[in-house]
Amino acid sequence: MYYQAISQLTQNLRTIETWLDKAEEFAAAKKFDINVLLNGRLAPDMKPFIYQVQSATDYVKGGAAWLSGQKPPPYEDSERTIGEVRARIQKTVAFVESVKEKQYADAGRQKVSMSWAPAGKFLVGENYLLQMVIPNAYFHIAMAYAILRHQGVDIGKMDFLGPINWSGG
Amino acid sequence: MYYQAISQLTQNLRTIETWLDKAEEFAAAKKFDINVLLNGRLAPDMKPFIYQVQSATDYVKGGAAWLSGQKPPPYEDSERTIGEVRARIQKTVAFVESVKEKQYADAGRQKVSMSWAPAGKFLVGENYLLQMVIPNAYFHIAMAYAILRHQGVDIGKMDFLGPINWSGG
Numbered sequence: 001m002y003y004q005a006i007s008q009l010t011q012n013l014r015t016i017e018t019w020l021d022k023a024e025e026f027a028a029a030k031k032f033d034i035n036v037l038l039n040g041r042l043a044p045d046m047k048p049f050i051y052q053v054q055s056a057t058d059y060v061k062g063g064a065a066w067l068s069g070q071k072p073p074p075y076e077d078s079e080r081t082i083g084e085v086r087a088r089i090q091k092t093v094a095f096v097e098s099v100k101e102k103q104y105a106d107a108g109r110q111k112v113s114m115s116w117a118p119a120g121k122f123l124v125g126e127n128y129l130l131q132m133v134i135p136n137a138y139f140h141i142a143m144a145y146a147i148l149r150h151q152g153v154d155i156g157k158m159d160f161l162g163p164i165n166w167s168g169g
Numbered sequence: 170m171y172y173q174a175i176s177q178l179t180q181n182l183r184t185i186e187t188w189l190d191k192a193e194e195f196a197a198a199k200k201f202d203i204n205v206l207l208n209g210r211l212a213p214d215m216k217p218f219i220y221q222v223q224s225a226t227d228y229v230k231g232g233a234a235w236l237s238g239q240k241p242p243p244y245e246d247s248e249r250t251i252g253e254v255r256a257r258i259q260k261t262v263a264f265v266e267s268v269k270e271k272q273y274a275d276a277g278r279q280k281v282s283m284s285w286a287p288a289g290k291f292l293v294g295e296n297y298l299l300q301m302v303i304p305n306a307y308f309h310i311a312m313a314y315a316i317l318r319h320q321g322v323d324i325g326k327m328d329f330l331g332p333i334n335w336s337g338g
Binding site: 001004005008012042043046111117118119120121122123124126127130131132134135136138139142143145146149150152157160161164165166167168169 | 280288329336
């Protein structure tokens with residue numbers, strides 16, 4: 001299920017680009033700089049939209065890499081424009097899609113260290129996926145959504161979920 | 170992994186009670202009614218905190234039930250006070266914890282209908298977990314967090330994640 005779980009996260013990352021389409025329309029209609037939205041926050045001591053996208057992509061990239069036994073490609077975190085934010089999402093999706101299902105064969109046995117973990121501690125694959133990658137990725141995707149939503153961008157929960165793989169009928 | 174994934178979601182639901190502790194402290198220190206926070210929203214056309222908790226608990230309850238071949242226990246959605254919100258979380262956690270790991274044996278083969286699905290469509294177990302239960306539960310938990318955070322409650326991401334099962338050391 002590791003491959004499917006990480007694939008689902010890339011789908012949710014992709015939806016951010018559709019929110020950015022709506023953010024651009026909103027900024028154009030109201031005649032303000034799109035950077036206002038990209039630098040928007042929900043609280044003065046909370047990180048802005050761009051950071052939320054950087055962090056969400058990092059968790060998804062990290063999940064795909066560590067669970068397939070690879071080191072994640074380093075990103076510079078230098079995004080400032082909407083084009084750069086889109087590029088960050090696209091390169092993350094491209095990286096994750098480069099990892100094939102069979103490369104996750106040992107995912108459950110991977111040991112993953114986090115820079116902020118207690119000394120000597122690590123997470124085994126399943127805990128890393130369920131306690132770190134999924135909650136953090138959704139946390140930051142949801143904060144990115146909340147920042148745009150709070151500022152008036154016309155997005156709703158179906159924009160968050162993206163396409164659903166219905167069966168039957 | 171179904172049992173573990175649903176268990177992790179109940180851990181995240183439980184963290185909401187710790188946010189409520191901080192929300193109560195904040196309201197007491199600033200001498201305002203806690204209901205202001207419980208009815209807070211991020212946008213006028215977005216649902217308030219209490220609804221976010223109702224919806225998050227519904228998705229977790231639904232996940233535990235449908236993936237173990239049961240019908241979810243009905244809830245009335247009548248919560249109005251902080252005590253009732255806490256009770257909603259607690260009864261959801263109690264229900265999920267009543268479902269044992271072996272009851273998820275056929276989770277991947279369950280077919281789950283949603284009231285708002287296209288006619289005749291359903292989700293099979295893995296898609297239901299990865300595309301419906303997890304993203305929606307985290308979406309609503311994160312919106313509940315964002316509403317409190319935006320209004321000044323002193324919560325941070327570790328309050329969202331809850332305890333981490335580190336190994337080693």
